[in-house]
Amino acid sequence: xxxxxxxxxxxxRETLDALAGEVVAWEAAPEDRxxxxxxxxxxxxxxxxxxxxxxxxxERLSHAAEDALADVRADRRKPDAxxxxxxxxxxxxxxxxxxxxxxxxSLSDGEDAMLIAALAPGAGDARAVTLxxxxxxxxPRAVSRSIRLPVELLDRMMAGVSDMVLARNELAxxxxxxxxxxxxxxxxxxxxxxxxxxGEMRDAISRTRMARIDTLFSALPRLVxxxxxDLGKLVCLEVEGGDVELDRExxxxxRDPLTHIxxxxxxxxxxxxxxxxxxxKPPVGRLRISARQAGNQILIDAIxxxxxxxxxxxxxxxxxxxxxxxxxxxxxxxxRKLDLIFTAGLSTAREVSAISGRGVGMDVVRANVERIxxxxxxxxxxxxxxxxxxxxxxxxxxxxxxxxSLAETYFAIxxxxxxxxxxxxxxxVRIDRMGGGLVASIRGERLPLVDLGAVLAxxxxxxxxRAILVVxxxxxxxxxxxxVDAVHDHEELxxxxxxxxxxxxxxYAGATLPDNSRPMLLLDVSGIxxxxxxxxxxEAADAPAEVDxxxxxxxxxxxxxxxxxxxxxxxxxxxxxxxxxxxxxxxxSAGRMRLAHDGxxxxxxxxxxxxxxxxxxxxxxxxxTTQLAYAIDSVIDIVSIGSAQGMAAxxxxxxxxxxxxGRPVELLDxxxxxxxxxxxxxxxxxxxxxxxxxxxxxxxxxxxxPLVSAAGYRVAFQGDEGGAEADVVIATGSxxxxxxxxxPVVRIRSEVQGRGEDDDSIYRYDRTGLLDAxxxxxxxxxxxxxxx
Amino acid sequence: METLFLIASIxxxxxxxxxxxxxxxxxxxxxxxxxxxxxxxxxxxxxxxRVLTVIDSLAALGLGRTPIGGLMQAVIVGCDGHPYxxxxxxxxxxxxxxRPQPPCAVLSPEWARAARGMIEHEGEPLLLIDPAALVAGPxxxxx
Numbered sequence: 061x062x063x064x065x066x067x068x069x070x071x072x073r074e075t076l077d078a079l080a081g082e083v084v085a086w087e088a089a090p091e092d093r094x095x096x097x098x099x100x101x102x103x104x105x106x107x108x109x110x111x112x113x114x115x116x117x118x119e120r121l122s123h124a125a126e127d128a129l130a131d132v133r134a135d136r137r138k139p140d141a142x143x144x145x146x147x148x149x150x151x152x153x154x155x156x157x158x159x160x161x162x163x164x165x166s167l168s169d170g171e172d173a174m175l176i177a178a179l180a181p182g183a184g185d186a187r188a189v190t191l192x193x194x195x196x197x198x199x200p201r202a203v204s205r206s207i208r209l210p211v212e213l214l215d216r217m218m219a220g221v222s223d224m225v226l227a228r229n230e231l232a233x234x235x236x237x238x239x240x241x242x243x244x245x246x247x248x249x250x251x252x253x254x255x256x257x258x259g260e261m262r263d264a265i266s267r268t269r270m271a272r273i274d275t276l277f278s279a280l281p282r283l284v285x286x287x288x289x290d291l292g293k294l295v296c297l298e299v300e301g302g303d304v305e306l307d308r309e310x311x312x313x314x315r316d317p318l319t320h321i322x323x324x325x326x327x328x329x330x331x332x333x334x335x336x337x338x339x340x341k342p343p344v345g346r347l348r349i350s351a352r353q354a355g356n357q358i359l360i361d362a363i364x365x366x367x368x369x370x371x372x373x374x375x376x377x378x379x380x381x382x383x384x385x386x387x388x389x390x391x392x393x394x395x396r397k398l399d400l401i402f403t404a405g406l407s408t409a410r411e412v413s414a415i416s417g418r419g420v421g422m423d424v425v426r427a428n429v430e431r432i433x434x435x436x437x438x439x440x441x442x443x444x445x446x447x448x449x450x451x452x453x454x455x456x457x458x459x460x461x462x463x464x465s466l467a468e469t470y471f472a473i474x475x476x477x478x479x480x481x482x483x484x485x486x487x488x489v490r491i492d493r494m495g496g497g498l499v500a501s502i503r504g505e506r507l508p509l510v511d512l513g514a515v516l517a518x519x520x521x522x523x524x525x526r527a528i529l530v531v532x533x534x535x536x537x538x539x540x541x542x543x544v545d546a547v548h549d550h551e552e553l554x555x556x557x558x559x560x561x562x563x564x565x566x567x568y569a570g571a572t573l574p575d576n577s578r579p580m581l582l583l584d585v586s587g588i589x590x591x592x593x594x595x596x597x598x599e600a601a602d603a604p605a606e607v608d609x610x611x612x613x614x615x616x617x618x619x620x621x622x623x624x625x626x627x628x629x630x631x632x633x634x635x636x637x638x639x640x641x642x643x644x645x646x647x648x649s650a651g652r653m654r655l656a657h658d659g660x661x662x663x664x665x666x667x668x669x670x671x672x673x674x675x676x677x678x679x680x681x682x683x684x685t686t687q688l689a690y691a692i693d694s695v696i697d698i699v700s701i702g703s704a705q706g707m708a709a710x711x712x713x714x715x716x717x718x719x720x721x722g723r724p725v726e727l728l729d730x731x732x733x734x735x736x737x738x739x740x741x742x743x744x745x746x747x748x749x750x751x752x753x754x755x756x757x758x759x760x761x762x763x764x765x766p767l768v769s770a771a772g773y774r775v776a777f778q779g780d781e782g783g784a785e786a787d788v789v790i791a792t793g794s795x796x797x798x799x800x801x802x803x804p805v806v807r808i809r810s811e812v813q814g815r816g817e818d819d820d821s822i823y824r825y826d827r828t829g830l831l832d833a834x835x836x837x838x839x840x841x842x843x844x845x846x847x848x
Numbered sequence: 849m850e851t852l853f854l855i856a857s858i859x860x861x862x863x864x865x866x867x868x869x870x871x872x873x874x875x876x877x878x879x880x881x882x883x884x885x886x887x888x889x890x891x892x893x894x895x896x897x898r899v900l901t902v903i904d905s906l907a908a909l910g911l912g913r914t915p916i917g918g919l920m921q922a923v924i925v926g927c928d929g930h931p932y933x934x935x936x937x938x939x940x941x942x943x944x945x946x947r948p949q950p951p952c953a954v955l956s957p958e959w960a961r962a963a964r965g966m967i968e969h970e971g972e973p974l975l976l977i978d979p980a981a982l983v984a985g986p987x988x989x990x991x
Contacts, residue, residue, distance in 0.1 A: 469881060516883035559901035559930040561985065562892075565884045571892060571899040579880045579892035579899045591884075 068109050069162050074208070075102050076155050077275060080282035083151065087144040087285070096139075099147065100129045106154060117169055118157050124176040125150045137181060146178040148282070207308065209268055217268070220261040227254040269309070273351045273358070274302035276311050280322060280349060287326045294333050294344040295326055301351035306358050310452055313432045314360070317425040321362045321448055322347070324422070329366030329446050339443065341365065357476065360450040369440040371397035378403065398438045402426045430586070433459065433474065433569075451476075459555055461582060463548040463574065464530065466512050470580050472553055472572060477585040479531040479539070480616075480632075480698055481547055488697060489529065500529055500541040503697070507531065509541045510592040515567065534586040540594045550637055551575065555582050567591050617701045617727070618679070619720060621693040623669035629701060629720060630690075630728040636682040638695055640675050646691070652770065655689045663737040665713065666691040681730065688737040690728070701727070747772045748838050751786035751803075755779055760792060764808075764824070771831050788838050792824070804837035806830070850944045853967055855974065856923060856936040858905045859912075864945070864967050864974040871924040871931070873939045876902070879916055888985040890916055893933050900924065900933045903982055910958045910986040925979040932983050943969050948976045961987070 079102050086095040103125045110119035125147055131137040153175055160167045231250040277299045288295040330336075330345030337343055348363045375397050378384040383403060384392075401422045426436045434452035453459060453476065461472040462481075482489050482502055490501040491509060498509035511526060526543030533539050551574055557563065558571040558581065569584040616632040645656045646664055655664040655678065664678070671691055678689040701718045715729030750768050752760050755777035768790070769775045776786060789805045807821035808830065822829045852867035879891040879902050888907035893900045902922065906914045914920075914935050922933035948965030952973070955963055962981040966973050 469883070556899065557930075558892075558899070559889075559932065559983075560928070561889050561983070562882055562885055562901060564886070565882075567884060568882075573894055573897055573899055577894050577897070578878065579894045581882060581892070 065113060065161065068113060069158050070208070072106060072109075072154065072158050075105075076151065076158075078278050079151060080148070081278045081280070083144060083148055084281040084285045087139070087141065090139040096129065096133060100126065100133060103129065103150075103154075115157075115161070117172060118154060121150050121153055121157075121172060121175065124179050128179040131181075143179070143181075146175070149175050149178065207268070207271075213264065213267055217261070217264045220257065220264055224254065224257040224261060227257045230254075266307075269307050270305040271308045271311055272302060273304045273306050273311065273360075276315055276318065277302045277349060277351075279319075283319065283322055284326065284347065287323060291327060292332060293326060293330055295330055296344050296346050298346065298348045299350070300348070304351040304353055304358060306351075306452070310358075310432060313428065314434075314450060314452060317428045317436075317450065318349075318360065318362070320422075320425050321450075322349070325362060325364040325366065325446065329364040329368070331367055339367075357451050357453060360452070361447060362450075363445065363447045365445040368442045368444055368446045369398060369401060369438070370442045371400075371440065374398070374400045395439075398440055401438060402436070433476070435476075459553060459582075460550065461553045461555075461572075462550055463580065464512075464528070464544040465546045465548060466516065466544055470548070470574075470578070471512075472551070472574075472580055472582045473530065473532070473542075473585065474569070474582065475550070477532050477534065479533050482529050482531070484527055484529055484543075502529070502531065502541070503699075507539055507541045508592075508594050509543060510588065510594060511543045512588070513543075515588055515592050532585050532589075534589045534594075538586070538589045538594050540589060540592070542588065553580075553582065615701060617699055617718075617720075619696045619699050619725065620679070621696055622667045623671065623691060623693050624667050625693065626667070626726065627696065627720075627723075628667070628714075628726045628728055629699065629718065630679065630681075631730060632698060634681045634683060634730045636680045636687075638677065638679055640677050641689075643671060643674050643676050646671055646676060657689065660687075663688045664691060665689070665733055665736070667713070681733065683730070683734050686734050686737045688733060690733065701725075747774050748787035749774045749776060749785055750834065751776050751778065751789045753778045753789060753791040757792060759824075760790075764790065767827065767830075768834070771834070773834065787841065788834055790830075790834075804841050806833045806837060850946055852942055853945050853969075853974075853976070854923065854942050855940040855969065856921075857938050857940070858936050858977070859909060860937070862940070862972070862974055863977045864943075864969070865923060865925075865934075865977055865979060867942055869925045869927075869979050871926060873921065873923055874933070876920045876922050876933065877918075879920075881916070886985055887913065888982075890914070890935060893922075895924065895931075895933070898931055900931045902933045902935060903985075905934050905936060905982050908982040908985045909962055923979075925983075927980050927983045932979070934979060934982055945969055951975060958986075 079099060082095050082098050086092055086099060089095070103122045107119055107122040107126055110116070110122060128137070128143065128147065132139050132143070137143075153172070156167060159165075227250065231247070231254055234246040234250040237246060280299060281297055284295055284297045287293075325347050326345075330347065331339065331341075333343040336345065346363075346365045349361070350363075351358060351360045353359075371394055375384065375389045375392065378400050379386055379389055384400070389397075402425075403423060422436075429436050429450055429452065432452060434450060437449040437451070439447045439449075460475040462475055462478060463470055463472050465471070480502075484491065488503045492499045492501070498511070499506050500509040501507075509529070513526075526545055528544050528547050530542045530544060530547070531539065532542055553572040553574060555570040555572045558568055562568055562571070562581070567584055567587040569582045569587070572580050572582055574580050617629040618632050618635050619627060619629045622628045639657075641655065641657055647654055647656070653664040653666065655662045657678075662680075665688065672693075676691050677694065678691050681688050681690065699720050701720055713728055713732055715727045715732070717724045718727050719725070750773040752764060752768070752775060754760055761777065765775045765777070773788075786803050789803055791805055791807050792810075808824040809819075809821040810824055812823050822833055824830075853864040854867045854870050854873070855862060855864055857863065874895060876893050879893050881891045882889060888904050890902040890904040890907075893902050904914045904916075906912050921936050921939055923936055923939065925932050925934060945967040948967045951963055951966040955975075959975065962977050963975050964978045964981075965976045967976055968974070
């Protein structure tokens with residue numbers, strides 16, 4: 061295809077996606093000039109390009125729309141629903157024609173004239189025309205396989221490649237030299253550098269695969285508008301978190317499930333205005349779609365304030381359909397009942413409608429999301445609303461996993477499915493035989509125990525002999541315990557689909573090549589549950605406990621003994637793993653504890669008690685971007701706790717106190733830890749530059765400098781290079797400030813008392829005062845825009 | 849028209865494989881077993897950071913099983929986008945031969961499923977084996 065034409069199609073399509081939302085927003089607020097201008101610009105651009113590329117039909121359409129919009133801009137015409145519909149219809153048509161140009165199909169031009177006529181003032185609603193025009197193209201649209209990238213990212217990748225070539229050369233030279241003798245060190249360093257380059261490259265490349273979830277959300281306003289108009293409902297859509305980034309493939313994969321969820325919410329969830337009034341709700345229903353990142357997952361919430369799902373009615377339908385037995389239903393927990401909406405062939409909608417009753421049910425939504433390694437959670441309050449949460453992994457290809465082994469064979473289990481790992485023989489673990497099967501009781505909670513060996517070899521279970529028990533949560537909500545021989549390592553694995561013959565076994569999710577380059581299979585947690593016959597219904601046993609839990613949100617937390625022998629707890633979700641490191645790896649440098657581990661330096665926190673002399677046990681924590689370590693004495697248990705009750709008086713490592721089995725236990729504040737960890741990581745490169753005058757005084761160099769540096773500033777001394785770019789100056793006593801520098805000056809004095817009223821200097825051991833003054837002056841300077 | 853064939857031996861017989869499908873011939877030492885799969889999948893093998901599925905050709909034909917261990921010869925083929933390593937007893941040569949003929953012998957049902965004809969090489973008839981048939985394995989036994 062002609063390059064120019066290809067460019068035009070790509071650009072038009074990209075703008076189209078964003079524009080549908082704009083038009084709807086413009087309808088809601090007709091006086092919004094910015095939106096009107098954006099739409100006008102689009103049709104104007106299309107018109108211009110079409111004239112240039114000789115596409116007369118597109119030109120006619122865009123010209124007509126441009127004329128109508130120009131009238132509105134010039135206040136000759138008021139925008140109304142009919143006009144918006146007509147403009148939308150034209151924009152849709154432009155999209156269809158663009159697709160047709162790309163695929164080389166032909167579209168009949170019969171409706172073009174109708175669309176143009178609908179733009180005229182006083183014309184009827186264009187809705188009929190829209191539907192007639194767009195119905196033939198309802199088939200799957202060929203997704204364009206090209207992407208646009210910021211040039212900056214491309215530059216970064218190119219630079220990365222150059223670095224890699226250099227590192228390769230360096231490695232080659234070291235290898236050559238190494239043959240001569242000394243070897244060893246040089247090669248290792250060169251290899252380190254190459255590894256680092258590859259790591260950076262991997263980051264950059266995965267960035268190219270990322271796209272803002274906005275590309276998915278931008279279609280929603282239009283969808284909601286059309287649906288609510290069709291169904292005679294009033295819906296206010298709130299979209300949040302559009303800047304969250306997600307793998308492009310992943311966005312395509314969740315497009316259909318999300319659309320379906322929105323359809324469901326408007327069709328079945330949100331009631332008609334009259335019904336809402338009767339129920340004492342505002343006539344306008346609310347639908348909130350939000351996205352956020354949590355660790356390696358993206359959470360997409362769809363919350364509506366409609367009638368929700370009635371779990372009991374769902375159960376009744378399931379019983380009628382013969383899917384559930386009546387006695388089984390009686391013992392179901394609320395969440396189990398709600399999970400029934402994911403059962404094929406069950407719907408609570410009283411009548412099948414044209415909008416969502418198309419045979420695509422929530423079972424398909426769940427299947428689609430699970431296919432990409434995600435989960436769907438549902439929570440409903442009948443009469444008050446429904447919340448659906450899609451949890452999807454950040455990327456398709458690289459997943460964090462844990463390696464386990466059974467005899468000599470290694471397997472990987474996705475981290476997202478693992479709830480906890482316990483060792484058999486601990487106080488809290490008990491294994492019982494029951495009717496030929498095994499039950500593991502972990503802290504009083506009973507779960508079916510599955511022996512991986514039995515699943516793989518089809519032999520009777522020997523799970524009571526396995527050393528390690530892994531508590532798993534499968535996608536379908538089944539929870540069970542898997543008995544394995546050993547747990548090895550946490551790795552980020554590049555997972556590829558295995559051969560069909562291997563996948564046919566039903567218990568593998570893919571194949572991967574870990575560091576030791578022996579191929580390994582990724583276990584499919586749901587598949588194993590199926591193979592072992594763990595039915596989702598077995599959860600009924602702990603149903604009463606779940607009902608209790610619903611009253612207060614309980615979070616799993618890790619209870620540990622801190623170095624000062626006090627029991628403390630931290631939210632389990634943030635703890636990546638528990639490790640033992642040699643004490644020599646920890647060091648106090650530049651005023652902070654740091655830990656050299658796995659080739660990087662992590663901020664190390666602790667309660668303040670001295671570190672043990674030989675071996676430190678650490679909690680590795682990860683919030684998705686920052687890693688840090690917290691030194692502890694030993695792990696006690698995993699407990700469920702409510703939110704912190706007594707909040708700490710001032711920010712610090714302790715967030716507050718929570719009750720654990722009736723005892724008050726201090727809760728660590730992960731927010732504070734990560735904030736500190738980040739501050740440490742950035743301060744070296746990006747902190748404001750602080751120039752210290754009077755470099756000859758050893759006090760300034762050895763006492764003041766480190767203090768200022770530890771607070772996150774870069775420090776320069778008078779006479780150093782780069783001092784001229786200082787953001788703030790600290791001068792001691794009466795030393796004159798450097799000439800020619802237009803920056804704020806903080807003066808410090810060695811006497812406790814100031815000399816008089818107008819003495820704004822600060823006592824040199826008043827740490828808080830000094831740091832406050834530095835911050836205040838820098839902020840004041842930024843606010844005033846360098847007026848000093 | 850002449851095409852290329854790889855001559856290997858499976859189950860004590862010299863057979864020909866279409867060279868067009870063959871990526872390479874390797875010697876494998878360690879095969880990672882895969883539990884709970886059809887018997888003709890002998891395991892996984894890593895070759896140049898790719899994971900290959902190892903096919904036991906003997907089992908795929910339904911003629912027994914190849915003992916796994918020691919150095920093993922394998923022919924690497926691609927099938928439906930997945931790489932496979934077909935275990936063979938030995939690999940002889942790549943030869944040029946004219947277009948295959950229908951086999952003139954009455955084949956046993958095991959061989960008949962995998963055979964796609966016969967070629968002649970230095971006066972000797974060789975059965976032409978379809979790698980995809982080996983990958984697919986023996987027909988499922990009805991339960």
